[in-house]
Amino acid sequence: MSDIPQTRIPVYLMPGLAANPSIFENIRLPDDTFEIHRLEWFVPERGMSLQQYAEKMAEQVKGEHPVLLGVSFGGLLVQEMARFLDPRKVIIVSSVKNKGELPRRLIFARYTHIHKLLPTGLINNVELLAKYAFGETVTKRLKLYEQYLSLRDKYYIDWSIDKIVNWQQKDCMPGVVHIHGDQDAVFPKEHIGECITVKGGTHTMILHRARWFNENLPEIILK
Numbered sequence: 001m002s003d004i005p006q007t008r009i010p011v012y013l014m015p016g017l018a019a020n021p022s023i024f025e026n027i028r029l030p031d032d033t034f035e036i037h038r039l040e041w042f043v044p045e046r047g048m049s050l051q052q053y054a055e056k057m058a059e060q061v062k063g064e065h066p067v068l069l070g071v072s073f074g075g076l077l078v079q080e081m082a083r084f085l086d087p088r089k090v091i092i093v094s095s096v097k098n099k100g101e102l103p104r105r106l107i108f109a110r111y112t113h114i115h116k117l118l119p120t121g122l123i124n125n126v127e128l129l130a131k132y133a134f135g136e137t138v139t140k141r142l143k144l145y146e147q148y149l150s151l152r153d154k155y156y157i158d159w160s161i162d163k164i165v166n167w168q169q170k171d172c173m174p175g176v177v178h179i180h181g182d183q184d185a186v187f188p189k190e191h192i193g194e195c196i197t198v199k200g201g202t203h204t205m206i207l208h209r210a211r212w213f214n215e216n217l218p219e220i221i222l223k
Helices: 050-058 073-084 104-112 126-134 139-148 154-165 210-222
Strands: 009-014 034-038 067-071 089-093 177-181 196-198
Touching (some): 050 073, 177 210
Parallel strands (some): 067 089, 177 196
16 A cells, blocks of 8 residues: 555745745655645734734645744744644744744844844845845855845834744744754854754755755655
8 A cells, every 4th residue: 555645745835034935946845745835925014923924824824734844034933823723744944943042142132122223224235135034145146145035125124033033932842843054154053952953054055955855854744
């Protein structure tokens, strides 16, 4: 008897801060087992909480027991979305599982509100936006990153940074699978608890290490 399920497993992919779904363009999973859906950020309503945003995003998820995979800020979001769904598995990439894994500079921002002084009005400066989103200087790959960072709404950027800084999750959500690079500059590995470590992986490894994900995600999902 075949081990292939009668219906394919829906896998929903959520990109990181300001990024569009094309960051997953090189992610390939076996078509006979998985059905990939790529979610996209929308500009939140004024005063919207992260939980309200997650509930609205969760309305786009169809099918029973979906897999939710989120990158960076998208990793925080899929954990919040899981509260409104019954996921088969929640996978976070280059992200954090609780507020204790946030780097010191973001904890400092939580108490000083210094993040509110960031020049987010310059969001059409792709180099600056990439620094926020990817944590690296991208001069050499500016054109590449310009294609991935398409949501340049100032309110969305301000809202997102504030929600990351003030994320209140104290305990890790049970069963979350955390994949993290040991060279991540945004969420340094030294602050991260239990995870699957990708050697040489940076904060943008969903782009640059797609082969690793294609080889390992099916087993991680089905385990």
